[in-house]
Every structure is written in structure tokens, then in C-alpha cells.
Amino acid sequence: MGPAERRARLADRHRLAAGHRAASAEAVAESLVALHGTDPATVYLSVAARLRTPGTADTERALYEDRSLVRLLAMRRTMFVVAESSAPVVDAGAARAIAADERKKLLKYLAEGGGWDAAWLAEVEAAALAALAQRGEATAAELGAAEPRLRAQVVVARGKPYEATQNVASRILRVLAAEGRITRRRPAGGWTSSQYRWAVGTPLPGPPAAEARTELVRRWLAAYGPGTEADLKWWTGWTLTAVRGALAASGAQPVPLDEGAGYVLPGDDSPTPAGEPWAALLPALDPTPMGWAQRDWYLPEAGPLRACLFDRTGNIGPTVWWNGEVVGGWAQRADGTVAHRLFADRGTEAAAAVAAEAARLGGWLGDVRVTPRFRTPLERELSA
Known part of the structure; x- marks a missing residue:
């Protein structure tokens, strides 16, 4: 399966040819599995490039009115936006393990930076959640006013050229969000802003981790296949053992690629029919160029x-x-x-x-x- 076939698949599967553009932001997210959200603007630009009628209104609706798009700290400890229908799978398959690791790092950060322990953190988190429940929504600064301990500062990389003083609020809120206990609402500024308001969230129910990983691999193969073990290992951030286990459980079918053995979903090895030529302008960190570790073919x-x-x-x-x-x-x-x-x-x-x-x-x-x-x-x- 050569570069020409792999390129041809992007027209439909990634919604890039004019005839395959989507009617909604949710359809775009489902087609791509997950939208990169590290840079807030990327989500809007990635969706708009694939909509029949481009703009920000539909993404705004999905994120903040219908809440049918969900932000998750997931694969590779990267912020993603996923369709509500995919959120339980992404959460159970990738985000939960990352959230647990982030909490361990937070406790170490607090202990080294200020001598605070898990009991101190639990009190601060409870106070922050109570303030959010009372207010409905709040910025980090507003939460800091309600719970002064969120304004505590620590010095990181002490004695090094990049030594810096940080407010603990950003780290604590990041972990609460990773665990689903709080959720982002509309940004304080426009759609390119990363200064969000927060609200109390609800952790997502989901399947067991191994089952979720298998389903996540199936969805990745449907959108990005063919791909290699190396591609999946990079995209998910999993160990090679976890990747191989999920590939085996998914029934993935081997196919030869220029860079070695690749995989597709069972029966998904037929040539893609020739379609209309297409052009696209994709933003930084767009899911299409970020879909594979090995990128020579495009x-x-x-x-x-x-x-x-x-x-x-x-x-x-x-x-x-x-x-x-x-x-x-x-x-x-x-x-x-x-x-x-x-x-x-x-x-x-x-x-x-x-x-x-x-x-x-x-x-x-x-x-x-x-x-x-x-x-x-x-x-x-x-x-x-």
C-alpha cells in the first residue's frame, strides 16, 4: 500500500475534499478521532477547514452550548477535543492513566515546592470545588480569591538559568480537569484565548482500560490506517506492549508499507476510487499531519x-x-x-x-x- 493510496484516503476520511466536507463540528471530530487542542485556535481552524460552511459558530455551539465536544488531556499528555460519543473511550483508554500520573507529579511538586502534602491538597481541592458549585462558573483568579491557598507560589528549577516562580492554581486545576472533576467553559476572551472559565464536572463512565484501548485503535485505524506500530505508539503514547495487545484484539490486518509492516481494519485494503482533486490549508498541529510518527509519504x-x-x-x-x-x-x-x-x-x-x-x-x-x-x-x- 503505497503513498498514492494513503494520500487518496485523506480526501474522504479526513474530510478534506470539498465533496466530503462535514455539516457539523461533531462530524469532523468523529472522523478524525480527536482534534489537537493545545493551541485553542487549532480546534476552530481544523474544524473550519473541513466544514461545508466554514466559521466558528458551529464549534462554539458544540463546545459551550450543546457540550457535544469534550476537552480531555489524553494521548501523549496532550490536550484534545473529542466528540461526546468518543469521550468515554478516549478517557478510559488514555486519559485516566495520564490523570493518575499527573496527580503523582502534582503531589511531588507541592511537597518539594512548599512542603504541602496530600491532606493539604485535598482541603484546597474541596474548597475550590465548593466555590465553583456556589458560583456556577469562575476563572482561576476568582477561585484564588475564594480560596487563598490557590494563590500560593513555588519556585521551580531553583538555581538554574530557567528558575521560575509559579502559582499552584494552574497545576491543581489542571489535575482536577484531567480527572473530570472540573471542566472548561467559554474562554475569558475570544475563541483564540486559553484563559478559560471553570465549572464543576462529572467524571466520565467508560469501559475497562484494555477494552477502551482496543476500541481506540479501531477508530484510529478507520481514520488513519494504514499505520505502523511505531505510528500508533507515538500517537497514543502507550508502551509497545499495549499497542501490540490492542492491535491483536482489534483484529487489525497487516499490509506492506514502504517503511515496513502496517495495519488496517479487517477488509480495509481495497484501493480508494479516484476522486476530485482537492486543496486544503491546515493549521499548526492539525490532526492530519500529526496523525503519524513516520511522515515521509506526505x-x-x-x-x-x-x-x-x-x-x-x-x-x-x-x-x-x-x-x-x-x-x-x-x-x-x-x-x-x-x-x-x-x-x-x-x-x-x-x-x-x-x-x-x-x-x-x-x-x-x-x-x-x-x-x-x-x-x-x-x-x-x-x-x-
């Missing part, structure tokens, strides 16, 4: 052009796609213009389609300015 050849798409820690920036291949990058300028650069000549049809997508994106963004949280060399250059 990225440009190794070299300076490829390197400029990533930041220093390997986060991918905004990308331009043509028929399942990354052919360039894009950025928004201060005047709102969506600028792009193509690395390869794919003909006049491709250039025109990319230009149309840039205009489509710039049109619905309007007065909003989006700067990725993790900036890449090409994005910085194009936005100047």
Missing part, C-alpha cells in the same frame, strides 16, 4: 523546505495540501491576508485551488488574527 523531501515547516521541538506549523501531499505552508499577516508559499509546482489547477482556499480562509477569519502558539520559520517569514 511531506516534501528532506531538506531546508521541509525543515521550515517545523519548530525547534518538532511541532508542525500551518501547511498547504494538494491531493494528500504537503506542498507548502501559510500564515496570516497583520492586515488579515492569508499568505502562502508553494514548495513544488503541481500545475495551474493546484495553484488556483490553493489560492481559492486561502481566500476562503481569509474570508471567514475576517478581523480575527491568529498566531500559532508554536511558531515555525516559514510561518514567521510569511506573516512578516
